[in-house]
Amino acid sequence: xxxxxxxxxxxxxxxxxxxxxxxxxxxxxxxxxxxxxxxxxxxxxxxxxxxxxxxxxxxxxxxxxxxxxxxxxxxxxxxxxxxxxxxxxxxxxxxxxxxxxxxxxxxxxxxxxxxxxxxxxxxxxxx
Numbered sequence: 666x667x668x669x670x671x672x673x674x675x676x677x678x679x680x681x682x683x684x685x686x687x688x689x690x691x692x693x694x695x696x697x698x699x700x701x702x703x704x705x706x707x708x709x710x711x712x713x714x715x716x717x718x719x720x721x722x723x724x725x726x727x728x729x730x731x732x733x734x735x736x737x738x739x740x741x742x743x744x745x746x747x748x749x750x751x752x753x754x755x756x757x758x759x760x761x762x763x764x765x766x767x768x769x770x771x772x773x774x775x776x777x778x779x780x781x782x783x784x785x786x787x788x789x790x791x792x
Contacts, residue, residue: 717771718788722748724781734758734767734776741775750777752784754791 722728722744730741734756744750751771758767758776766779769791 718752718784718786720750720752720768720777720782720784720786720788722746722750722777722781723783728777728781730770730775730777731767732775734778736761736778738776744777749785750782752782752786752788755779755788756791 723746725746727743727745727748729743732738732741735758737759753769753771755766755768757765758778759765761778761780764778764780767776768779768782768784768788769776
C-alpha cells in the first residue's frame with residue numbers, strides 16, 4: 666500500500682512540474698505578432714488601428730515633419746534618411762512630386778509626405 670501512495674505522489678509531482686515548465690517557456694517574436702499597442706482604446710483593440718504600422722524614410726536628405734498635409738504648413742521637425750517611423754493613417758493632401766498621399770504620424774503630432782516614405786505595413790485611410 667505504501668508503494669502505491671509513493672507512486673501516486675511521484676506521478677502527481679512529476680505532472681505538476683511538467684505543467685509548470687510548459688507554462689514557463691519564453692515568448693518568441695512570433696508570439697508578439699499582432700499584439701496591441703500599450704494604451705490602445707477598446708475601439709482600437711478590435712480593429713487594425715490598434716497596431717503600430719511603420720514606414721521608412723527613403724529620401725537621401727530625410728523628410729520634414731509638417732503640421733498639416735501640405736508643404737505650406739509649419740515644420741515641426743524632421744526624420745533622417747533610413748529612419749523607421751510609426752505611421753497612424755493616410756490622407757490625400759498637397760501633391761509632392763506626383764504623390765498626393767500624406768501619412769499622419771503615430772505617437773506624435775505631424776504629417777510626412779508619402780513621396781519620401783516607403784510604407785512597411787498597410788496604412789489605413791484616416792477616418
